[in-house]
Amino acid sequence: MTKPDYEKFFSSRINLMSPSPIREAVSKIAYKSKIKPVISFAAGEPDPDVLPRDIYAKLASEIFLNVKKIVNYSPAEGVPDLRDEIAKFMKEYESVETSGENIIVTVGGSQALDIVARIMLEPGDIVLTENPSYVNTLLCWRHYGVRIVGTPMDDEGLRTDLLEENIKKLKNEGRLIKLVYTIPTGQNPSGITMSMDRRKHLLEIASKYDLLVVEDTAYNHLVYEKAEIKPLRSMDKEGRVIYVGSFSKVLGTGLRIGWLEAPEPIIQKIRYSKQPMDMCAPVPSQYIVLEVLRRGLFGKVKAKAIESYRVKRDLMLSALDKYLPELKHTRPVAGMFILLWLPEKLDSFKFADMLLDKYDVAVIPAAPFFVDGSGRNVIRLNFSMAKPELIEEGVRRIASLVEELSSK
Amino acid sequence: MTKPDYEKFFSSRINLMSPSPIREAVSKIAYKSKIKPVISFAAGEPDPDVLPRDIYAKLASEIFLNVKKIVNYSPAEGVPDLRDEIAKFMKEYESVETSGENIIVTVGGSQALDIVARIMLEPGDIVLTENPSYVNTLLCWRHYGVRIVGTPMDDEGLRTDLLEENIKKLKNEGRLIKLVYTIPTGQNPSGITMSMDRRKHLLEIASKYDLLVVEDTAYNHLVYEKAEIKPLRSMDKEGRVIYVGSFSKVLGTGLRIGWLEAPEPIIQKIRYSKQPMDMCAPVPSQYIVLEVLRRGLFGKVKAKAIESYRVKRDLMLSALDKYLPELKHTRPVAGMFILLWLPEKLDSFKFADMLLDKYDVAVIPAAPFFVDGSGRNVIRLNFSMAKPELIEEGVRRIASLVEELSSK
Numbered sequence: 001m002t003k004p005d006y007e008k009f010f011s012s013r014i015n016l017m018s019p020s021p022i023r024e025a026v027s028k029i030a031y032k033s034k035i036k037p038v039i040s041f042a043a044g045e046p047d048p049d050v051l052p053r054d055i056y057a058k059l060a061s062e063i064f065l066n067v068k069k070i071v072n073y074s075p076a077e078g079v080p081d082l083r084d085e086i087a088k089f090m091k092e093y094e095s096v097e098t099s100g101e102n103i104i105v106t107v108g109g110s111q112a113l114d115i116v117a118r119i120m121l122e123p124g125d126i127v128l129t130e131n132p133s134y135v136n137t138l139l140c141w142r143h144y145g146v147r148i149v150g151t152p153m154d155d156e157g158l159r160t161d162l163l164e165e166n167i168k169k170l171k172n173e174g175r176l177i178k179l180v181y182t183i184p185t186g187q188n189p190s191g192i193t194m195s196m197d198r199r200k201h202l203l204e205i206a207s208k209y210d211l212l213v214v215e216d217t218a219y220n221h222l223v224y225e226k227a228e229i230k231p232l233r234s235m236d237k238e239g240r241v242i243y244v245g246s247f248s249k250v251l252g253t254g255l256r257i258g259w260l261e262a263p264e265p266i267i268q269k270i271r272y273s274k275q276p277m278d279m280c281a282p283v284p285s286q287y288i289v290l291e292v293l294r295r296g297l298f299g300k301v302k303a304k305a306i307e308s309y310r311v312k313r314d315l316m317l318s319a320l321d322k323y324l325p326e327l328k329h330t331r332p333v334a335g336m337f338i339l340l341w342l343p344e345k346l347d348s349f350k351f352a353d354m355l356l357d358k359y360d361v362a363v364i365p366a367a368p369f370f371v372d373g374s375g376r377n378v379i380r381l382n383f384s385m386a387k388p389e390l391i392e393e394g395v396r397r398i399a400s401l402v403e404e405l406s407s408k
Numbered sequence: 409m410t411k412p413d414y415e416k417f418f419s420s421r422i423n424l425m426s427p428s429p430i431r432e433a434v435s436k437i438a439y440k441s442k443i444k445p446v447i448s449f450a451a452g453e454p455d456p457d458v459l460p461r462d463i464y465a466k467l468a469s470e471i472f473l474n475v476k477k478i479v480n481y482s483p484a485e486g487v488p489d490l491r492d493e494i495a496k497f498m499k500e501y502e503s504v505e506t507s508g509e510n511i512i513v514t515v516g517g518s519q520a521l522d523i524v525a526r527i528m529l530e531p532g533d534i535v536l537t538e539n540p541s542y543v544n545t546l547l548c549w550r551h552y553g554v555r556i557v558g559t560p561m562d563d564e565g566l567r568t569d570l571l572e573e574n575i576k577k578l579k580n581e582g583r584l585i586k587l588v589y590t591i592p593t594g595q596n597p598s599g600i601t602m603s604m605d606r607r608k609h610l611l612e613i614a615s616k617y618d619l620l621v622v623e624d625t626a627y628n629h630l631v632y633e634k635a636e637i638k639p640l641r642s643m644d645k646e647g648r649v650i651y652v653g654s655f656s657k658v659l660g661t662g663l664r665i666g667w668l669e670a671p672e673p674i675i676q677k678i679r680y681s682k683q684p685m686d687m688c689a690p691v692p693s694q695y696i697v698l699e700v701l702r703r704g705l706f707g708k709v710k711a712k713a714i715e716s717y718r719v720k721r722d723l724m725l726s727a728l729d730k731y732l733p734e735l736k737h738t739r740p741v742a743g744m745f746i747l748l749w750l751p752e753k754l755d756s757f758k759f760a761d762m763l764l765d766k767y768d769v770a771v772i773p774a775a776p777f778f779v780d781g782s783g784r785n786v787i788r789l790n791f792s793m794a795k796p797e798l799i800e801e802g803v804r805r806i807a808s809l810v811e812e813l814s815s816k
Contacts, residue, residue, distance in 0.1 A: 002615065003647050006673040009586055009620055011530045020683040023484055043481070051479050057472035060692070064465035071459050071660025073451070076431055107515055107664075107686040114685050118551070122419045140684035143526070178417055207410065212417055239411050252479025254691030256515075265414040275428040276548035277522050278515040282690035283662030284468070 016142050021368040022135060025352065029362040039394035041316075041381040042362040044188060044336050050308050051252045052301055056288055063287045070283055076275040078105025078259070079286045085293040086245070086259055093221065093298075095234040096243070102261050104270050105281045109218050109246035109258035113137050115277070116179070116214055116242060116260070117144045119269045125178040126170055130158050132339075132369035132378075134188045134216065137181060146178070150371035155330075157194025158182060160201040167209050179214050179242075180206065184232060186219030186335020189369045189380040193223075193334045199232055206240045218246045219335035221302050222384075224310040227333055239263040247289055249336070250302050255285040305384075309336065312383045312391060319395035324402065329381075336384040339366060340398075342377040343406055351401065352379060359397040424550050429776040430543060433760065437770040447802035449724075449789040450770040452596060452744050458716050459660045460709050464696055471695045478691055484683040486513025486667070487694045493701040494653070494667055501629065501706075503642040504651070510669050512678050513689045517626050517654035517666035521545050523685070524587070524622055524650060524668070525552045527677045533586040534578055538566050540747075540777035540786075542596045542624065545589060554586070558779035563738075565602025566590060568609040575617050587622050587650075588614065592640060594627030594743020597777045597788040601631075601742045607640055614648045626654045627743035629710050630792075632718040635741055647671040655697055657744070658710050663693040717744065720791045720799060727803035732810065737789075744792040747774060748806075750785040751814055759809065760787060767805040 025042055032038055063070055077083065083100035090096040106112040113136075121127070123145030129138070131150025138148060149170065151163040163180070170177055182202070184194040194202075206213050215232045223229075233243040246258040260270060292298055316338060320329050328341040342351060348365035355361050366378040386394060433450055440446055471478055485491065491508035498504040514520040521544075529535070531553030537546070539558025546556060557578065559571040571588070578585055590610070592602040602610075614621050623640045631637075641651040654666040668678060700706055724746060728737050736749040750759060756773035763769050774786040794802060 002618070004618060004620060006671070008584075009528055010677060011526070011528055013530065014527060014677060017527070017677065017680040019680050020484070023683050027483070045480050048476050048480055053472045053476075053479065056479065056692075057469045060468035060472055061465045064461045064468055068456050068461075069662070071461065071464065071662040072453050072456055073661045075435070076428070107690070110684065111686045118419070119422060119425070120417055120419055122421065136684040136687070143681070143684070176416075210410070210412060212412060212414075253481045253687065254477070254479040256686065256688070256690040263414070269418060269422060269425065272425040272427050273551070275431050276518065276544040276551070278519045278664065279544070279661065280664070282515070282664040282693050284464075284692060284696075285690050288692075 013143060013145060016145060018139065020136060020139060022364055025362065025364055028356065032356055032360070036360050038356070038360050038362050039386055039390045039397070040362040041383065041386055041394060042364050043385055044382050045253050045385055046249060046305060047308060047384055050305050055297060059288050059291045060284065063284070063291060067287055070287055072283070074280045074283050074286060076280050077271055078103070078281060079283070079290060082286050082290040085290055089293055089298070090245070090261065094217070094231050096231060096261070098261055102264065102267055104260045104267060104274060105286060106258045106260060107278060107281050108248055108253070108256045109216065109244050110136060110140070112244045112258050112260045113214070113216070114140050115270055115274055117141050119273050120178050121146045126175050127178055128163065128166060128180045129371060130182060130187060131371050132189055132366060132375055133181065133371060134183060135368045137216070138371060148371045153187070153190060153192050155192065157184060157187070157192050157198050158202065160198050160205060163202070164205050167205065171209065177211055179212055181214045181216065183216040183218065185217065185229060186222055186332060188218065188335065189337050189366050190339045191330045191332030191335045191337040193227060193229060193332070196229060199229070199235065203232060203235055203240070207238055212240055212242060214242045214244060216244045218249055221250050222306060222309060222336065223334040224306060224313060225333045233261070242266060250298065250305055251289060251292060255288060256282060257285050257289045309384045312386065312388050315388055315391040316381065316383045316395060319392040323396050323399035327402070336382050338381045338383065340379050340381055342379060342402060344377055346377050346405055348377055348379045351405070355398065355401050359401055361394045361397045363398070421551060421553060424553060426547065428544060428547055430772055433770065433772055436764065440764055440768070444768050446764070446768050446770050447794055447798045447805070448770040449791065449794055449802060450772050451793055452790050453661050453793055454657060454713060455716060455792055458713050463705060467696050467699045468692065471692070471699060475695055478695055480691070482688045482691050482694060484688050485679055486511070486689060487691070487698060490694050490698040493698055497701055497706070498653070498669065502625070502639045504639060504669070506669055510672065510675055512668045512675060512682060513694060514666045514668060515686060515689050516656055516661070516664045517624065517652050518544060518548070520652045520666050520668045521622070521624070522548050523678055523682055525549050527681050528586050529554045534583050535586055536571065536574060536588045537779060538590055538595060539779050540597055540774060540783055541589065541779060542591060543777045545624070546777070546779060556779045561595070561598060561600050563600065565592060565595070565600050565606050566610065568606050568613060571610070572613050575613065575619070579617065585619055587620055589622045589624065591624040591626065593625065593637060594630055594740060596626070596743065597745050597774050598747045599738045599740025599743045599745040601635065601637060601740070604637060607637070607643065611640060611643055611648070615646055620648055620650060622650045622652060624652045626657055629658050630714060630717060630744065631742040632714060632721060633741045641669070650674060658706065658713055659697060659700060663696060664690060665693050665697045717792045720794065720796050723796055723799040724789060724791045724803060727800040731804050731807035735810070744790050746789045746791065748787050748789055750787060750810060752785055754785050754813055756785055756787050759813070763806065763809050767809055769802045769805045771806070
């Protein structure tokens with residue numbers, strides 16, 4: 001009797017796969033929460049108290065009884081009526097003209113991003129992103145062996161002038177740039193929203209250098225101030241934007257319903273790729289979202305979320321100004337996150353561990369979001385999940401630990 | 409303004425991706441069904457009339473109201489209570505001793521199989537399967553560039569003697585065999601169930617040649633006759649079996665809840681791989697399954713399904729004996745399928761098209777399930793979905809077309 005040597009069976013790409021630092025942090029927090037109450041600025045999720053579980057209970061009860069095939073497979077592309085409703089949704093909320101034919105329903109935006117990688121990326125390819133960028137996309141795409149090149153942001157978002165410099169350099173080296181990945185609105189982790197000028201410039205660059213852009217719109221519906229912004233996809237005249245949509249941040253991450261909208265040649269490949277991956281997105285979740293859209297409930301749920309998160313954002317910004325006036329942080333008009341730069345000499349991983357251990361406050365070290373090893377002293381603060389009455393106290397404790405460590 | 413040349417952006421593996429012949433057939437059938445009633449022996453799914461939608465309506469209504477985080481992320485590995493319940497389920501129904509720690513909840517068995525490929529398979533690897541085997545696994549794994557080598561079956565399932573010959577030959581050529589994939593019970597597409605002797609022999613071979621076995625148990629709970637069979641995993645003493653579980657065939661495919669159970673070194677890699685793929689399986693579906701298991705409802709739903717499908721299987725077998733006594737077909741004791749060998753000269757694709765066009769009966773051409781280009785004249789008949797009173801008539805029409813084409 002011999003146990004197998006498992007190592008020899010793993011793909012050579014196995015070392016490209018690493019645990020998500022967010023999920024690892026969330027596990028630690030969950031463990032600690034069992035012992036003591038924790039103020040969490042960690043996970044990037046809607047507040048369960050804002051999500052309309054009562055509406056879902058009623059809808060679910062109805063559709064399980066009335067939709068005969070609700071526990072059978074849907075087409076791999078998604079329930080046809082849902083694809084049509086999403087097309088209408090994109091018109092109404094995103095000023096995008098499209099049709100259900102160009103939409104594939106996915107298991108959240110995450111799967112959408114994995115599918116894009118699956119049909120496009122292979123070892124050695126170059127992908128351009130904002131720096132920092134969303135860690136799960138980085139982790140997922142690194143599985144495919146790509147090299148990720150980041151470009152910094154400022155208050156107006158991606159520095160498109162520097163992006164163009166990077167592109168020129170890479171083109172001169174003879175590299176094929178496969179994709180530019182951006183989260184233009186309420187970016188994760190920075191909370192920054194790209195200005196319209198930059199958006200237009202990005203599309204010009206895509207055209208000039210013959211590039212495709214993946215637009216991750218996860219936070220497009222959580223905008224807290226009047227902002228004259230439009231999705232890249234709505235201004236894309238050449239078919240260069242692959243639109244990744246998600247209902248997670250407004251309707252709830254647990255439903256796992258997102259989508260891809262793209263030009264037909266891409267959609268066709270996605271269809272072939274997705275079929276054997278998972279057969280289809282969860283059908284009860286698809287019908288819940290379908291009914292939410294059909295009955296015009298999205299706008300109401302969204303309005304309630306915005307109202308709640310705006311208050312929490314303001315509380316967090318005020319507290320940062322009050323307790324940590326000397327530290328740099330972002331001031332988001334959209335999304336769920338604020339990035340905070342700790343004093344240079346502090347390591348954010350150690351800081352986050354100590355903060356949880358001693359002060360019962362949870363944050364996410366942002367280093368893994370940076371693609372170039374920078375950002376060691378940066379932490380990500382989520383403001384959507386915490387109770388409003390605890391936000392100031394949480395920030396006060398962060399300031400206490402900063403002071404404690406700085407004076408050493 | 410220039411449209412991009414999309415081709416240059418696709419991965420070189422793109423040509424390994426092809427549409428699922430089942431899903432393509434199902435689309436044709438759906439289209440035809442809008443014009444005329446079709447007797448369908450095509451899709452391999454539970455009968456919606458057998459699925460307990462009323463129970464799900466009640467459970468869903470309860471859990472949406474009572475489970476605070478039901479529309480938030482679960483851990484990537486699945487809801488902890490569900491993982492524990494699945495471990496108990498494997499003990500009760502499969503005689504497998506395991507724990508929730510070794511279980512990862514997936515988006516159906518399909519995603520489980522994709523994840524196994526993701527951590528293990530790379531271009532040039534060898535995978536051994538039954539011939540024929542489940543077409544979606546073949547399609548999915550071919551995306552990873554592997555070479556699939558089939559071994560024939562007889563009434564007792566996989567010819568393990570011939571499997572051993574194949575292994576010897578490949579080992580002599582210096583090839584690394586990554587996985588043996590098998591569906592031992594109610595195999596898709598053949599409906600064949602592997603005998604206990606063969607199961608034991610397969611495990612001996614795995615030990616002797618240092619191989620890992622992926623056991624796809626999708627049909628383990630649809631067994632229509634007293635059969636003294638046990639899952640490979642329950643007899644595995646060396647940690648060589650990766651168990652792929654699914655609730656789809658009893659509780660409904662639309663929920664998209666399956667799982668992987670495997671030794672810890674594999675589970676760890678799966679965890680890292682799955683996190684960024686889709687964050688987690690759909691949470692409302694996870695809770696519905698959790699409550700079904702907790703309340704002991706699985707056994708009842710299963711009993712009802714077995715009762716219904718056994719009758720339909722018998723009706724189909726009788727009709728085949730009556731109308732097509734000269735043609736070879738399998739006699740399943742488990743699963744949802746019968747394989748039927750048409751006269752040698754008939755092409756099953758053309759046959760299926762004509763049958764749908766002229767006779768309003770839908771079947772699946774089985775050639776894509778064969779890994780070696782054989783099986784051109786074989787069709788797969790599903791008996792779980794059709795109305796019992798239409799099964800004989802459907803088979804009669806198949807016989808009519810066979811006669812019509814044979815006399816030409």
